[in-house]
Amino acid sequence: MYVLIPAYEPDMRMIALIESLKETNPQPGIIIVDDGSGACYEELFQTASRMGCIVLTHETNRGKGCALKTGFSYLKGIGASGEVVCADSDGQHLPKDIMRVGSCVEPDSRSMVLGGRRFSGKVPLRSRFGNSATRFVYARSTGVKIHDTQTGLRGYSTDMLDFLLEVPGERFEYEMNVLLTAAKYGYAIKEITIDTVYLNNNESSHFRPIADSASVYLPFLKFSGSSLISGAVDFVLVLLLHSLSSSLILAVWGVRCISALLNYTLNRNVVFFKESGIRHRTAFPRYALLAVLIACLNYLLLFLLYKKAGIPLPLAKILTEIPLFLLSYWSQKSFIFTLLNPNG
Structure with missing residues (x-):
């Protein structure tokens, strides 16, 4: 299984996530994409590299969609096979949930697995609003109901890499475009429940509810x-x-x-x-x-x-x-x- 982590200006939570993943499964292939974080974050990515991760670098910030595509392109280039799980670098996705999403991916299937949060308890208003709005638009656009359209925890089979590279979008809209395009082309979408984790009121998130949802x-x-x-x-x-x-x-x-x-x-x-x-x-x-x-x-x-x-x-x-x-x-x-x- 491969774990793909796009990262823009991360902190030590990314290192903690890598450590936890290594403890949970000593052999995951972890690909980190530095999306133009800059010199101030170079030591963090060097640490990730010393821990056995593949680190790919954008010279300037190009957006989460581009970072994911860089990772997909790398996996395609090395002829990777198996499961690819995309996770965020800010500690919102627990290692057990990352592994569980990966275990639910069926090889050679036209389907993807989403780790869906249920937004119970204390959830930041911008996260609750953003997901409710995009969930409404997605359901009206496709007729498919998904509880968490904005989750960054997603599992794919490597036979979907060509499809994932063709989906338009460079920033946060890319992940919604994947869902819209998947429904259009007959890819099944499976959703499993994961823990809802927000640290410091989700201050580390670079998602802008209005600007980044506008393209949706x-x-x-x-x-x-x-x-x-x-x-x-x-x-x-x-x-x-x-x-x-x-x-x-x-x-x-x-x-x-x-x-x-x-x-x-x-x-x-x-x-x-x-x-x-x-x-x-x-x-x-x-x-x-x-x-x-x-x-x-x-x-x-x-x-x-x-x-x-x-x-x-x-x-x-x-x-x-x-x-x-x-x-x-x-x-x-x-x-x-x-x-x-x-x-x-």
Whole structure:
């Protein structure tokens, strides 16, 4: 088993973790990635090297995602086989939990193991807020429920190294991108419970709840903005065309085509542009099919709520649009503006 530890400006807790790992399992391959900590921390990394760890160094700080990829690239280069467990350097992951996560990794399986905290007891507010927010976004984006989306304790089989190196992201967003991409490409995610450890109110953490979570929330917010713009155009043009033609059907379906084209353009070029190396001839038919499906479901739900259940039309419209909005976001992210083959 290999233990990969990205480290930026660590303290003696990293050395204590290495010692504990050596006591628990005398033969783990421990890879430390110094993510540009600087000269002041050189002695700590030299100590880790003398303790038998492989130390890889970034000249400047490049972010946790880059540090993890440097470790993955090293393991791929030496032809490593078995399990890779990623752990933080600040003492939040106990050696027993690191070993337990590694023991749960199944060789040659399309799955990963997360060491999930339950956030019981005294938990720093920023940690509780950050995980709750990303857990909500992740569940709405993928339909998969994970209790601890921000855990840094994760186990992988080495046959996943190519996949892990292809996932986009350089900083803390990388770990969320791994979860999002894994769900998209059919990798199973197993979560086991670990101890929740916060030392000194988690002051050593370099995670910024707002700035580092922004890249996770941004696609969802941009999708919301795209939908609002398209909806506003739809609303205004329906009134305009109906006043000119007096044909409600012509106004509704004519404008729906215009707003759908606008929404498709915004979503492909602004919302999901980083993911969509996909061609128009592939994406557009998928989008058109989804647009027809959404329109049919919209009418059906409105009919059931307004006509059959007697719910006032404005409320029925709101109750209809919310689930269809989430369905549309999930469908476009998972099937329309994405390459279905993770390798190409």
